[in-house]
Amino acid sequence: MTTAAVRTEWAQQVRDLADQRNAVILAHNYQLPEIQDVAHHVGDSLALSRIAASVDEPTIVFCGVHFMAETAKILSPEKRVLIPDANAGCSLADSLTAQQLVEWKAQYPDAVVVSYVNTTAAVKALTDICCTSSNAVDVVASIPADKTVLFGPDQFLGAHVRRTLDRENMHVWGGECHVHAGINGAELAAKAQEFPDADLYIHPECGCATSALYLASAGAVPADKVKILSTGDMVTAARAGQAGGTRSVLVATEIGMIHQLKRAAPGIDFRAVNDRAACSYMKMITPEKLLRSLQELRDEVHVDPATAARARGAVERMIAIGQPGGGE
Template sequence: MQLMSVLNLDLTKEIQRLKKEKNAIVLAHNYQISPVQDVADFVGDSLKLSRLAGETDASYIIFCGVHFMAETASIISPDKKVLIPDLEAGCSLASSINPNELLKWKNENPDAVVVSYVNTSAEVKALSDYCCTSSNAVKVVQSIPESNTILFLPDMFLGAYVAEVTKRKNIKIWPGECHVHAGITDKDINRMLNKYVNAEFMVHPECSCTSSTLYHISNGDINGESKILSTEGMMNEARVSKNNQFLVATEVGILSRMRQENPSKEFIPVKEDAICKYMKKITIEKVYNSLVNDVYEVKVPEDIARKAIIPIERMLAIS
């Protein structure tokens, strides 16, 4: 354990040195492991990190997240070199639809407007009219004339939630899901709410891992009051709330930051094994390797990026 601590300390110092030397920043998603979050310049959700990627003056962006996030950073900041420390850091939800499947679906519905969740590949975004996050999906759909049929993809739970809230009958939903949120059920939540009766329940709306939870809330399948908050909203709520105990329904990586910023409060995961195996592929050793060897670059082809930026910019404007 001591040897590992020394190794991590040395790597941390080297990463900080290399960032200055190469004019690089490290962006880490909330679901990254703690050592990776600790060396990051910014920690947040994919939308926040994408915005930061567009605002930075850094020459290199080391994106500690999953592949579609690095793609989005590349699309927004084509003049930057975007690196992801592990090419296998994919996304099961993004993989649930490919460009050929979307083209076929569009051909079957030629007059429909395509709304793609941000958890999609660059090629799918390039075929879309709008992108969205869980927090602004309702706003995006409401901005589209009610007469237009909407093809919503790829998260079936988020799509069902949006359809329930907007009461629109002309939303067609792709049957995709992510391996994490599929494992968080209303039964899990109700069991924990019954066990921790004084805990404040928070669910994060900007990650696919909780979209099924949002759907169950809208259907009344979950007992008690629920607070649907963005990442920063979650963190702010944890700081200002008079409660000292919280039930958190999302990927467990965010608990590290919550506990670090609020040491006197208790944060309990609704499901301890709500772990994104792809997010956990990135380690501090891989971050160091990425900086030293300029690996692995994520560069979206110009023709795809030119089309994909349109729905992304529409998403940013609405959010």
């Protein structure tokens, strides 16, 4: 897909087929720009989960990684859910298995289990409440302070939540996203020195989140420039920043996010802290595979009904946190 004319023709084919199939296309913020541009809805995991639970179309084409499509199927079991490449996995989801969670829970039988949405359906089925990076703090804050919390699988997001809430009775699994973990503090410090006037947007899955707070505490960057944000919150912050006169932002997350940020705030110069931070799994969803998925209705996602039933409550509780009338 090399010319604007070819891209335009492809996008029209995709949208026409989606109409014919009565399908809605959902795309995560880390998808290729072409995929983001053709999708009916683009967002972070929480926003897309809420959309998947409420869309009218009988078919959902989920352009993301496999656990996201699984989550859509859990929330809408009556719908057909397709993923353009069933091999699009997730290193973070792979870092905590259902058997490992069973063994961990056995060590703390009275604990409340909070699982990041970046987990398999089998792990969600063993979970009390799921969370995303945008509501993880609110989810854990909703749990009574005297209750022990098991938080998994992302160690960096867990550390962020524990630090924010000063929650001592919270145990964090040692998993990580290989892409976010690879964005390190040294790179962040060097970029901040190179662009001293830039705001810092840091995803809490990043290995450099603690470094960003250290830079602020040491006076290397102004504290008000450091923002620990989910991808959805980055978009909100970008729009507000442009209105407030922000001109430069360093972004520590998967590089697909830059496209969505530029769309939201074209007046800001967005630069990746690590321009090699690309998720190969996210990039498996190509324009050709999306078109084929709609043409052939292939790579349908199935979740065992009993597993889905057990997982649904944890995901629905996640969606309710932060909504009017939902959560504490």
